[in-house]
Amino acid sequence: MSNDYTSSEAHPIQVSHETARPYELSDVVPPSETNFIKVDDFRFFYGKKEVLHGINLEIPSRRVTSFIGPSGCGKSTLLRNFNRMNELIPGVRHEGDITIHGTSIFDPSVEVIALRRRIGMVFQKSNPFPMSIYGNIVYPLRIAGQGDRSMLDETVERCLRSAALWDEVKDRLHESALGLSGGQMQRLCIARAIASRPEILLMDEPCSALDPIATAKVEELIIELKRDFTIIIVTHNMHQASRVSELTAFFYLGNLVEFDETRKIFTNPSKLQTEEYITGRFG
Amino acid sequence: MMKPESRHFFSSPKGKTSFYRMLRNRFLTGLCIALSLLTLFPLISIVILVIRNGLPLISMNLFTQLSPAPGLEGGGFGNAIMGTLVMVCISLLLAVPLGILSAVYINEYAPVSPVSSAVRFVAKLLTGIPSIICGVFAFAAVVMTSQHFSAIAGGVALAILILPIILLTSEQALMGVSVSYREASYGVGATPFQTIWRIVLPDAMPAIMTGIMLAVSRAAGETAPVLFTALFSQNWITSVFEPTASLSVLIYNFASLPYAYHIKLAWSASLVLVTLVTLTNILAQMIFSPKQR
Amino acid sequence: MRTRIGGVPILNTGTLSPLTPEYRRNPDFFKGACQLACILTILLLAFIFGEILLKAWPAIHQFGFGFITGTQWSPNRGVFGVLPVLIGTVESSFLALLVALPLGLSIALFISEDFLPNSLRQFIRFVVELLAAIPSVVYGLWGVFVVIPLVQKYGTILSDHFGFLPLFAGPAYGNSLLTASLVLALMVLPTITAISRSSLVVVPYSLREGSYALGATRWETILGVILPTASPGIVASAILAFGRAMGETMAVAMLIGNSQRLSWSLLSPSNTLSALLANQFSEADGIQISALMYAAALLVALTLVVNIAGAMVLRQTQRATSVLR
Numbered sequence: 001m002s003n004d005y006t007s008s009e010a011h012p013i014q015v016s017h018e019t020a021r022p023y024e025l026s027d028v029v030p031p032s033e034t035n036f037i038k039v040d041d042f043r044f045f046y047g048k049k050e051v052l053h054g055i056n057l058e059i060p061s062r063r064v065t066s067f068i069g070p071s072g073c074g075k076s077t078l079l080r081n082f083n084r085m086n087e088l089i090p091g092v093r094h095e096g097d098i099t100i101h102g103t104s105i106f107d108p109s110v111e112v113i114a115l116r117r118r119i120g121m122v123f124q125k126s127n128p129f130p131m132s133i134y135g136n137i138v139y140p141l142r143i144a145g146q147g148d149r150s151m152l153d154e155t156v157e158r159c160l161r162s163a164a165l166w167d168e169v170k171d172r173l174h175e176s177a178l179g180l181s182g183g184q185m186q187r188l189c190i191a192r193a194i195a196s197r198p199e200i201l202l203m204d205e206p207c208s209a210l211d212p213i214a215t216a217k218v219e220e221l222i223i224e225l226k227r228d229f230t231i232i233i234v235t236h237n238m239h240q241a242s243r244v245s246e247l248t249a250f251f252y253l254g255n256l257v258e259f260d261e262t263r264k265i266f267t268n269p270s271k272l273q274t275e276e277y278i279t280g281r282f283g
Numbered sequence: 284m285m286k287p288e289s290r291h292f293f294s295s296p297k298g299k300t301s302f303y304r305m306l307r308n309r310f311l312t313g314l315c316i317a318l319s320l321l322t323l324f325p326l327i328s329i330v331i332l333v334i335r336n337g338l339p340l341i342s343m344n345l346f347t348q349l350s351p352a353p354g355l356e357g358g359g360f361g362n363a364i365m366g367t368l369v370m371v372c373i374s375l376l377l378a379v380p381l382g383i384l385s386a387v388y389i390n391e392y393a394p395v396s397p398v399s400s401a402v403r404f405v406a407k408l409l410t411g412i413p414s415i416i417c418g419v420f421a422f423a424a425v426v427m428t429s430q431h432f433s434a435i436a437g438g439v440a441l442a443i444l445i446l447p448i449i450l451l452t453s454e455q456a457l458m459g460v461s462v463s464y465r466e467a468s469y470g471v472g473a474t475p476f477q478t479i480w481r482i483v484l485p486d487a488m489p490a491i492m493t494g495i496m497l498a499v500s501r502a503a504g505e506t507a508p509v510l511f512t513a514l515f516s517q518n519w520i521t522s523v524f525e526p527t528a529s530l531s532v533l534i535y536n537f538a539s540l541p542y543a544y545h546i547k548l549a550w551s552a553s554l555v556l557v558t559l560v561t562l563t564n565i566l567a568q569m570i571f572s573p574k575q576r
Numbered sequence: 577m578r579t580r581i582g583g584v585p586i587l588n589t590g591t592l593s594p595l596t597p598e599y600r601r602n603p604d605f606f607k608g609a610c611q612l613a614c615i616l617t618i619l620l621l622a623f624i625f626g627e628i629l630l631k632a633w634p635a636i637h638q639f640g641f642g643f644i645t646g647t648q649w650s651p652n653r654g655v656f657g658v659l660p661v662l663i664g665t666v667e668s669s670f671l672a673l674l675v676a677l678p679l680g681l682s683i684a685l686f687i688s689e690d691f692l693p694n695s696l697r698q699f700i701r702f703v704v705e706l707l708a709a710i711p712s713v714v715y716g717l718w719g720v721f722v723v724i725p726l727v728q729k730y731g732t733i734l735s736d737h738f739g740f741l742p743l744f745a746g747p748a749y750g751n752s753l754l755t756a757s758l759v760l761a762l763m764v765l766p767t768i769t770a771i772s773r774s775s776l777v778v779v780p781y782s783l784r785e786g787s788y789a790l791g792a793t794r795w796e797t798i799l800g801v802i803l804p805t806a807s808p809g810i811v812a813s814a815i816l817a818f819g820r821a822m823g824e825t826m827a828v829a830m831l832i833g834n835s836q837r838l839s840w841s842l843l844s845p846s847n848t849l850s851a852l853l854a855n856q857f858s859e860a861d862g863i864q865i866s867a868l869m870y871a872a873a874l875l876v877a878l879t880l881v882v883n884i885a886g887a888m889v890l891r892q893t894q895r896a897t898s899v900l901r
Contacts, residue, residue: 085789090690111301117791127782130805140790143304143800189786196791308793312691318682319700325762326703329710329718384613392607402614405621411883412624412876413823415850419872420624422857423631427865432858443624450617476606504711507825507850511857534713535826538720553714564709 036060037082037200037230042096044077044086051077053254054096059247061199064222064231066241066262069251070277075234078251079202082232083119084112100200117144120193120229124205126185128177128192133160133169136177136188140196155195162228163191164221183214190221194229201225203233207240219244238278242266250274337554340547345555350517350533356544360552362519366434366527369520370513371502373438374445379495381442382449390457391479402450409447415507417443422512434520434527437513444508445498452494456487489570496567500560506531530556628876632869643870649836649852651860656867658874660838664846665878668753668828669821671842672760677814679761680768685798687769688776708766716830719759724750724831727758731843742840751833753846759827764817771816775809775893776802808893815886819879825850849875 037059044052052074059065067075080086081098084105098105105115117140128136137159138152146152156173160166165187169180177188186206193201203222207215222231222244235241241248242262249259250273258265258274269275345359385406389399421440426432460483468478484491506529514526515536530552537549629636635643639656646657683704687697731748738744779802787797803810833845834855849871860868 083789085785088785088788111305113301113304113791113793115791116789121786121789123782123786123789125782127780127786129783129786129801139787139800140792143790143792143796145304192786192790304793304796308795311795311798315682315685315689316691318679319686322679322683322707322762322765323700323703326707328722329714332718332722333714381613381616384610385617388607388610388614392610398611398614398618401618405618407887408621408880408883411819411879411887413825413850413879415823415825415853416624416628416872416876419853419857419869420627423627423869424623427631443620446617446620474604476604479606500709504709504713506711506713507854510826510854514858531711531713531826534717535830538717538830549717553717556711557714560709560711561706 036100037232038099039078040097040099042078042081042094042098044074044081044094045092046089047091051254055256057249057256057259059230059232061230062226062228063247064226064233064245065247065249066245067232067234067249067251068236068238068241068277069257071236072253073251074254075249075251076204079204079232079234082200082202083116083121085116085121087112117196118198119200119202120196120198121202122186122190122193122204122206125209126182126189128180128185128188130176130178132174133177133180133188134173136192137195139192144196159191159195162194162225163187164217164224165191181214183210183217186210186214186218187221190218190225194225199230201229201231203231205234205236208236215240238266250277252277333550333553333557336547336550337552340551341554345551349519350537350548351544353540353545354542360528360530360533360548362516363528363530363533363552364555366513366516366520367503367529367531369434369523370437370441370509370527370529371499373435373523374441374502375495375499377438377442378446378449378498382446383453383491386450386453386457387479387484390454391483392475403454406447406450409443410451413507414444414505415510417441418508418510418512421508426512429524431524432512432514432526434513434523434525437509437527437529438523440508440512441502441505444505445502448498448501449491449494452497453487453491456490456494457483459490460486492570493567496563496570500563500567503563504531504556504560506535510535625876628869628873632866632873634863635866635870636873638863639867639870643867644874647838651856651864651867654863656864656870658849658852658871660836661847661849661852661871662874663838664753664832665822665848665850665875668757668760668832668846668848669818671753671757672764672821673814673818675758675761676765676768676817680765680813680817681772681810683765683769684772684776688773689794689798704766704769707762708770712763712824712826713830715759715763716827719755719827719831723755723758727752727755727843735841735843743842745839745841746843748843749833749845751831751845752841752843753832754842756828756832756846756848757842759831760821760824763824763827764821767817767820768813771813771890772806772810775806775813778809779805806893808889812886812890812893815882815889819882819886822848822882823850823875823879825854829854849878 037057039055039057039059042052042055043050055074055078067079069075077086081094082100082105086092086094094106100119103110129139131139134156137156141152141155157166157170160169165184168184169188172179177185180188186209190201190206206222207218210218219240222233225231233241233245245262247259248262248265250257250265250269250271252273258269258271260270265274266278269278340359342359344357345361346364347361348357348359349362350360351358385402389402393399417440420443421436425436425439429436464482464486465478468482473481509529510532513529513532515532516526516528520527534549534552534556537545537552540546635656639646643656643658644662645659646655647659648655648657649661683700686692687701690697728748728750731744731750731752731754732746734744735746735748739746783801783805784797787801792800828848829851832847832851834847834851835845836847836852837845839846853868853872853875856864857868
């Protein structure tokens with residue numbers, strides 16, 4: 001494990017370590033926003049296979065950043081490194097560093113438990129626990145030892161309201177979460193992910209298992225949530241990326257090809273690969 | 284938004300400290316491993332005692348001679364081994380055809396029919412019935428009718444014990460045969476009988492054999508069904524219509540005798556029985572394993 | 577290449593073979609045999625229940641419900657009551673479960689989690705399967721020479737210090753309810769482990785992932801999400817293990833002391849239905865046989881109820897977890 005993190009000053013973004021195209025982020029993000037995720041020459045290996053080839057990336061806070069790219073391009077792998085979920089898989093290793101708020105997430109003093117409490121995650125397939133709706137949301141608080149009833153009640157209402165689910169479920173908070181519809185389950189998972197007041201929300205294709213109406217609701221929610229959270233969303237759906245995100249990173253074969261304002265990526269990409277992917281010629 | 288308050292961004296949240304949570308995590312892991320390993324002790328104790336107490340007497344005599352009279356030494360339990368084999372064979376003769384044919388019917392001829400669901404239900408009920416009930420039934424149906432304890436009665440009891448094992452494993456085995464084989468066979472104009480007899484059964488045979496081996500190992504080890512159906516005998520078996528010795532009943536009878544030699548014989552019989560049961564089990568797994576891959 | 581299939585030339589020589597399938601023309605005797613086997617299997621169960629009830633009828637007729645509530649069992653006087661035996665059956669099985677459930681669950685977790693290298697987990701699993709293969713009577717023999725002395729030794733200490741509690745009232749016997757329960761626990765352990773394990777491994781990985789992503793530790797995940805999700809299966813394993821324990825015969829018959837006297841103490845001899853049958857059948861005659869058949873019928877009824885309950889819970893489990901996948 002390497003901790004060669006050096007400084008957190010704003011660098012020009014390196015689009016790819018081979019073909020760097022300096023570009024200023026300041027037109028989208030005011031320079032004062034220092035709460036960002038910085039990926040520094042990050043390489044990732046499953047066993048001997050290198051799946052991420054030296055990614056350099058800086059993600060600003062309180063923005064929605066989408067990761068797009070064809071299957072197997074490494075976008076989900078990178079996402080799952082932000083909260084170190086990949087460590088659950090045996091035989092993985094990484095080089096380079098990821099820093100958040102200037103702290104390396106791989107630093108020995110970082111507790112992975114605390115890290116994951118600060119970084120919520122929503123998965124491709126909704127995964128409500130087989131307990132009540134209420135129980136699902138207070139789960140992250142209960143495991144952290146918070147048992148104050150009124151505080152829990154307050155959190156449940158706040159999170160369900162944030163996830164635009166409160167009105168639909170407020171009368172059946174103590175019924176099983178498995179009775180909800182697919183879209184409701186996914187919004188419940190979002191509510192659960194924000195219950196411990198994380199600052200970053202990772203979403204791994206959150207709408208891929210949902211119908212169009214449920215998808216629209218979740219997308220609305222994402223736009224709503226960016227006021228309070230730094231959101232990174234992996235998606236296969238390019239329209240979704242263009243609808244919800246302000247920044248878009250395009251990955252291909254384990255490389256970051258292009259990272260720019262979403263508007264620019266979708267209208268005037270600077271790389272041929274990006275353009276071909278956006279226009280549906282491959283991927 | 285929360286502002287980072289402590290040492291750095293990812294230090295412990297408020298509430299219970301992570302230290303406490305980590306400690307509890309370690310403790311529970313340790314506890315789980317300790318409890319799991321704890322169960323090794325009785326097993327090791329059983330294996331060691333059976334080998335240590337059973338091995339000294341193991342010789343050819345053990346398999347060829349009769350047990351000594353109480354208080355005397357020398358001799359073995361050839362008749363009990365013989366009796367166990369005879370009764371296991373009787374039970375197989377009864378249960379194997381019944382089990383396999385029933386399995387063929389419920390899987391090949393009429394997978395969804397009242398008869399098939401009834402058979403499955405019966406088989407599952409039979410697996411849950413205590414083994415001694417098989418003995419009670421054989422006692423009522425065979426011993427009380429014929430007025431004799433006999434190897435036949437013991438065999439009947441064991442047959443009831445193993446019937447569900449054979450039936451259910453055979454059904455599983457038949458289910459494992461690829462549908463495309465059946466389609467191919469019907470496609471060239473074969474009858475259901477030809478398909479089952481030439482294609483399905485041969486393909487399912489290894490798995491069915493596994494079930495039969497498991498049944499043998501179960502039947503050989505069971506005591507309760509033969510305890511008061513075959514009873515016991517000090518002599519060689521000459522007819523299946525007379526009381527017959529078996530290894531398991533011998534262990535039960537000799538364990539409570541006050542004679543050291545008989546107790547040693549019980550341990551030796553245990554060693555033979557455990558070896559037999561374990562070997563059949565392993566053999567059963569080996570028959571089936573090449574097919575699974 | 578064969579030129580003929582079933583005697584019919586492949587080349588069309590002008591006459592088509594009839595289009596009725598062969599099995600319509602010839603009756604399928606094999607199918608008949610299979611059908612017969614099915615009917616025999618079904619009749620067998622009816623025959624088993626019928627035969628036992630028939631032979632128990634004189635006792636049922638003579639003793640009626642009093643057989644179940646009666647506390648005396650003395651064949652010499654023609655008095656038969658199985659209440660102490662019933663209590664012994666339930667009590668010994670319950671105690672066995674109490675010991676076996678934590679152990680079995682630990683092993684199930686141990687072999688479904690990745691605490692230790694896979695080889696060691698497979699070894700433990702093999703060992704537990706081996707436990708299931710050892711014949712009951714060998715457990716009995718081992719119990720006679722290992723557990724009975726242990727219980728006698730520590731039971732005496734227990735009754736000396738805690739004898740004021742009815743559960744540990746002395747004198748401590750080696751052949752006791754406690755001895756039988758301990759060995760029974762070992763015998764039902766594989767049942768608990770196997771069923772619990774299979775309900776643990778079907779807990780979807782996404783739930784585990786979801787819990788870790790919320791900052792839970794491994795054990796918070798196990799206790800908070802995995803065990804609750806698998807709990808119906810674990811309950812089913814406990815119920816089925818209970819059923820098995822009630823039906824276990826030989827080891828119990830060799831260890832429990834075979835006493836039909838009511839006692840609260842774990843350290844005094846007791847009896848179970850199956851041990852009663854094992855000990856008395858071969859020498860019984862007349863009404864005693866009938867009374868034993870009555871007891872056998874009770875045992876069947878008890879285990880059937882327990883097993884059906886277990887199977888129902890298990891089926892419920894499969895239905896419940898299917899929503900998650």
